[in-house]
């Protein structure tokens with residue numbers, strides 16, 4: 001169904017914007033967290049900036065870059081904001097209200113952010129029939145204000161706004177839309193008016209697309225450029241080979257890496273300690289790559305993954321006929337690692353017999369295959385790893401003391417991710433690039449909220465868990481969309497995020513004066529007063545909120561719970577309590 005707004009002649013146009021759905025949903029997505037120094041709009045962290053500061057920034061940029069280049073920067077800035085907001089508009093309204101209202105969320109969000117009031121003149125959206133035509137009058141453009149002191153300009157000045165409208169519609173429709181400012185108060189017209197069409201309907205569309213792709217001249221906008229380029233199908237962000245090594249610049253990690261590198265040249269055995277998933281294997285590989293054995297093989301064995309009765313034959317090989325089923329002789333990992341490095345992960349799991357054989361291999365560089373008589377010389381450097389307390393195992397008599405001392409000569413402890421949180425972002429970007437490459441996907445990266453959640457989370461499974469989480473996020477995110485907190489963590493609520501506090505419900509689901517309510521914004525109190533005036537009890541209000549959240553979430557319980565800042569079980573419990581389920 002094409003969506004049409006009445007076409008008004010300019011004189012007949014009403015002064016008050018009409019036909020917009022309620023902006024309540026968009027306003028509810030806006031959260032002020034003064035105690036944490038943050039403002040959030042959906043999954044994006046926002047900034048409040050004064051018009052004067054914005055004018056100052058623009059002047060600086062125009063002076064530094066010249067007007068044409070500055071124009072490009074601001075159009076791209078707006079374009080990127082538009083892309084982000086379209087995700088929010090679609091998430092809030094797409095399923096529930098459809099394309100028309102998702103589209104109108106764009107100008108409404110623009111207004112909510114104080115940029116401009118957009119009055120629809122014509123809105124026809126019918127992508128199925130290849131039709132898109134929209135026209136808005138802009139009132140109170142902040143960019144006209146910013147330019148006013150510079151006098152009348154030769155060309156339209158609402159750069160960011162125009163970029164925003166183009167980015168929003170492009171992202172929402174999944175097809176390039178471009179807007180033009182056909183009238184602008186900044187260049188002497190009586191009003192600002194924009195028109196939007198599919199890109200190819202504009203004769204000069206290539207110049208506009210090129211502007212979006214143009215390399216920004218300031219570092220802060222490189223990211224934007226990469227994302228716009230991504231949209232244009234440019235397969236950016238391929239991981240480089242050197243990116244595949246251990247990532248980390250936290251002091252604890254750097255220090256450990258420096259020791260690892262100095263151990264690489266020496267021929268000593270190395271013991272890596274650290275929790276599961278901290279990267280012990282990747283570090284063992286680095287040790288190998290930096291050693292004189294780099295040209296030789298690197299063989300990794302997870303001792304815990306091999307049944308105890310098979311571990312010896314796995315490590316040392318087997319002679320034909322050694323046991324039923326040994327129909328031919330087989331090389332063990334030691335022999336395969338000859339001239340290189342053998343990485344023994346989960347070393348603590350070795351059987352006593354295997355421990356004895358390993359000790360001999362380390363001391364005498366000799367092994368015997370299972371069922372064989374021949375003594376074979378092996379030239380292997382052993383790097384072992386464990387997440388258990390090996391010393392304690394020795395005390396308990398479960399691990400040979402002499403072997404422990406042999407391996408313990410050079411010990412390194414790999415710090416868990418929670419002790420080097422500053423590495424989380426770099427690791428996350430690294431895994432994102434790898435996963436996108438692997439799955440041939442092009443997301444727009446992490447939302448601000450997803451990033452914040454990753455930084456808050458304790459990562460008990462360490463780097464491996466982070467990697468798996470990001471893989472999940474990439475799989476669940478459509479191309480050209482941001483990876484949300486939900487895509488990463490599902491319905492799990494990252495425990496320490498304090499945003500929920502400001503949503504005004506305590507952990508029993510009761511309405512409370514939120515942290516922000518004590519500040520200037522009196523609107524929640526006003527609403528609550530109105531509810532009291534209507535004679536509603538707190539129970540009535542709670543019941544209504546539960547129902548409303550469910551309706552607004554298409555009956556999806558997890559989504560409704562999130563909307564109310566509750567866990568799913570807490571929400572389900574309340575539904576039951578009120579007989580709503």
Ligand SMILES: Nc1ncnc2c1ncn2[C@@H]1O[C@H](COP(=O)(O)OP(=O)(O)OP(=O)(O)O)[C@@H](O)[C@H]1O
Nearest residue numbers: 245246247248275276277278279280281282463464
């Ligand atoms: N610093 C790092 N930079 C890049 N990738 C890493 C880093 N640390 C770990 N990884 C990746 O995380 C995953 C888990 O790491 P790895 O297998 O080396 O951990 P581990 O400590 O050996 O785990 P376990 O003790 O459970 O065997 C691997 O895919 C590895 O490539």
